Amino acid sequence: MSMNDPISDMLTRIRNGQRARKDSVVSPASKMRARVLEVLQREGFIRGFSEEELGKHKGLRIELKYFEGQPAIQHLQRVSTPGRRVYSGSKDLPRVRNGLGITIVSTPRGVLSDAEAREQNVGGEVLAEVF
Template sequence: MTDPIADFLTRIRNAVKAGHKVVDIPGSKMKREMTKILKEKGYILNYKFEQDGVRSNIKIALKYHPETKAPAIRTLTRVSKPGLRRYTNVEDMPRVLNGLGIAILSTSLGVMSDKEARQKNVGGEVLCYVY
């Protein structure tokens, strides 16, 4: 696998389109941090990190509207790819859907959302957009 973050996003995107309640994803530190951000911002219900020997796994409970069954995650877009990295500074930080969505960034202070990065006055690599 050449791009594990794209695989992470694609698994979530496919599970949402299929209407699944839970999705299993092979774990890594970057994916754990991205999962925590998705939970903090209200895009997923819950998550669970499982460790069996060397392998780690992430179980994510997807969030849907109780009446309309519409998913909380409408779009997941990979921005920075292995072939073309996208970096931004604080002044040029992207606003996703005019502030209604989030951008997940990998900064020198760790993985965080665009709002946190603006508060801490730090830029970095734009991993993905979520809305």
């Protein structure tokens, strides 16, 4: 079965894993998914991730993070979809919860958080918002 939106699939696996209080979840591996996970790890929303073999294919094991029994990620939503791409300039990047959350942006300089994109003065496709 083909997957139309692999990033949305990974975000849903993270959301479902946290609701079920799992320590970690597994998602098929890709470079774009790994870049998004690097941003989540840098910003402190997940403990980490590692690549592992899943039969013939590679997968990403995502270590979920909790604080006092509550998930570190309260809200995780895909913004740009295959049917409706959302782009934003560096000055117009959305602020999530007045700066408490982050927006994940795919830029020509790689996948960055909104603060990093503003600092480097680059815009791009708004992938997801997290808080």
